[in-house]
Amino acid sequence: MSLLPDRAALTALAYQLGPSRYYQPAYRFIAADVGTERGSFLDVGTGTGWLAIHVASGRREVDAVGIDTSEAMLRYAEANKRDRLNVTFRKMDATNIIYPERTFESAAAVQSAHHWGDPAAIFAEVYRVLVEGGRFYVYEADPEAEVPADWIVRKAGLPTDAFVRGQWAKFGMDAGRWAQLRAVAEASPFGPDIEDERHGFYRRLVCTK
Numbered sequence: 001m002s003l004l005p006d007r008a009a010l011t012a013l014a015y016q017l018g019p020s021r022y023y024q025p026a027y028r029f030i031a032a033d034v035g036t037e038r039g040s041f042l043d044v045g046t047g048t049g050w051l052a053i054h055v056a057s058g059r060r061e062v063d064a065v066g067i068d069t070s071e072a073m074l075r076y077a078e079a080n081k082r083d084r085l086n087v088t089f090r091k092m093d094a095t096n097i098i099y100p101e102r103t104f105e106s107a108a109a110v111q112s113a114h115h116w117g118d119p120a121a122i123f124a125e126v127y128r129v130l131v132e133g134g135r136f137y138v139y140e141a142d143p144e145a146e147v148p149a150d151w152i153v154r155k156a157g158l159p160t161d162a163f164v165r166g167q168w169a170k171f172g173m174d175a176g177r178w179a180q181l182r183a184v185a186e187a188s189p190f191g192p193d194i195e196d197e198r199h200g201f202y203r204r205l206v207c208t209k
Ligand SMILES: C[S@@+](CC[C@H](N)C(=O)[O-])C[C@H]1O[C@@H](n2cnc3c(N)ncnc32)[C@H](O)[C@@H]1O
Pocket: 019, 020, 044, 045, 046, 047, 048, 049, 050, 051, 067, 068, 069, 070, 073, 092, 093, 094, 095, 109, 110, 111, 112, 115, 116, 117, 171
C-alpha cells in the first residue's frame, strides 16, 4: 500500500487551493446568470462545490444539489459549504442521475463538459430531470478570450494572465470542440433551439426543455 496521496486526491487539492479560490467572482457571475431564485438547482460536475454554494447563498427557497464522480472533490465541497442547509453534495455520474423526472428547475455545468466521455447521455439525463421549461447552462472557458480583471481574484499579481490562459488551453474548449459539443446538445432531447453565446471568458450553451 502506498503512503503517497493518489492522483485524484492531488488533483482535488490543487483545485481547492487554485481555481476554487481565484474563480470566486466568476462563480458569483454565473450564479447570477443562472438566476435561480427558488426551487431545485443541479450543479453537474460540481467539483469543490462553489457554483452550487453561490446559487444557494442568501436564497432560502433554493435547494442546490451538486453531483460529481470524484469523492476527493466532494470532500472539499462538503467543507466549503460549511453549515448551509440548502446545499447537498452527492457522488453521482451525470450519465446516470439518481433523481426522478422533473426534479430540478435549472441546471448548470461549469468547466466539466471537457471531461465528459458520453455527453449525449448527460444531455439526455439532465433533460429528464428538468421540469418543463427548465434550463441547462453549460460553460467552458474559451482559450481565445481575454482574462477579465474583475472575474478573477489576484493576489500579488497571481495568477498571471499567461498562467490562466494556459489553463484554459488545457482545460477549456477551442472552437472545434465547442462546435462538437453544441452538435451533441442539438441532437439531444433539448432539440436544435440551443442558445450559444459568451458569458465573460466562457462559451455558454443554454438548453431549454
Ligand atoms: C474542472 S472540474 C470543475 C468543477 C466545478 N464545476 C468548477 O467549475 O469549479 C470538472 C469536474 O467535473 C467532474 N465530472 C466529469 N465528468 C463527470 C460526470 N460524468 N459526472 C459527474 N461529474 C463529472 C469531475 O470529477 C470534476 O470534478
